[in-house]
Amino acid sequence: MEKVLLIIIALSGLSAVSSHAERQYHFVSEAKTMSEAQRYCREKHTDLATVDSMEVVELLNNMAGQYNQSAWIGLHDDRDIWRWSMSDPSFYEPGEIEFRRWGGNQPDNWPIDQCTILYANTIFYDYDCNARYRSVCFDVTGPNAAFVLIEREMTWTEGQSYCREHHTDLASVRNQAENQQLAAMLPAGTWYWIGLYRDSWKWSDGSNSSFKYWKVNKPNYRASKVCVAAAFDNSGRWEDLDCRVEKPFICYRPVPVVPVPVVPVSMKVIKVSVENPNDVDLNGKAFLDAMLVEAKKKLRAQGLDDNVQLAWRKQPDGQVFHKEEEKKRDEL
Known part of the structure; x- marks a missing residue:
């Protein structure tokens, strides 16, 4: 009969990193000029929508649903900046x-x-x-x-x-x-x-995105002051219009990021003696895995939650188990 030394590391707690802030878009069906829509969005939300990727285009198309006209977004032509x-x-x-x-x-x-x-x-x-x-x-x-x-x-x-x-x-x-x-x-x-x-296209909120999604043959600059609407009868593609035209519009606001608390990670080393009456290969993978399963069952029965992770700590020679008799001879 042999006695062996088993070392288990128990880790408790998880850490998490919050995701980046997202934008929440709001479709306003009331028709307004571009300047009126901008004022409304800044008072009620954050600003007129900035559309800076195909992901946002698809999101707005889904939000528009059966609406098949166009709505102001935050892009406009600022012709006085050189x-x-x-x-x-x-x-x-x-x-x-x-x-x-x-x-x-x-x-x-x-x-x-x-x-x-x-x-x-x-x-x-x-x-x-x-x-x-x-x-x-x-x-x-x-x-x-x-x-x-x-x-x-x-x-x-x-x-x-x-x-x-x-x-x-x-x-x-x-x-x-x-x-x-x-x-x-x-x-x-x-x-x-x-x-x-002059780089005349500007976003209302000051974003510097260069993303563009124009309709065919747009922009055509038919007005003295030009603003941009997303045409939902054309997959949300953009058209330039006279800023004085009254249209529905899209606002946005950032989605608040809720901080996720970081739980400290603790480590505990447990030493256990095991008898080996049948000359089993105690350092074999099958035996080591089976022992971890049994150890976790016993720890769970003692009230530890499923966040506990178990791992073997190997000795300097790469082995997990050592005979206690051999260890004692080494110490003499």
Whole structure:
């Protein structure tokens, strides 16, 4: 008959991490203009809905049910915000990022005119970004910039890509001194792209999502002030409309996250002696697994819950069981 040493580790308690905050959307059937809908959503909820993924599109389609018209979401065209392609704020002294030398009646903010060309007299004009013109790039070293004229005709986006690949970026014109420097460089009667553009689509809550889900041939900018509605007769795809049109709308608010308490994890080591009258392989997997099942039954009978986990602790030689006689000889 042999006596063996059994060590069991009992773990009690679980830890949990709360999931990220979700949004709850609210369909309001009362027709309002875009500005009225925005005011309502901000007073009653958080804001007009931001739709930033196909998951949200599908959720809104399911929520709309049999409603087969369109409803305002939070996207609108803010045509008065112009910015430079070179966006690093450290490159600009106070007031320089706002420097503009627009020509008469410029910018006219015509919907397709979202980029800026510079005439030889260095007057700014807003223009269709898809037109093909020469470009002014620049190489930036610290606070200084060296202008480079690119004679190849490209769209504004192509010019931006070219400048970023071969130089620093499409040129920023930060002050009157730089404007005059360019005036001395540009051939008479020529037009060049510079880095000023407007990224006009904005979400009401300030989100910076670039996700878009337009209907075919949209947007078409048919109004002087354009806002966006989700058309539920067309799988929730978006259409641009006059912001003064009255329509139902969709608000959202964040779903509060309820913190999940973290229960401390405790560990207890239990030593048990077991007799082995039948010369069973006490370190065999089948025997070890069966012993854990029996041990858990006994612990449950003593009032421990199902969160208890059992595991064997192996000795330095990789074995779980040792004969007590062998252990005592080792200690002598």
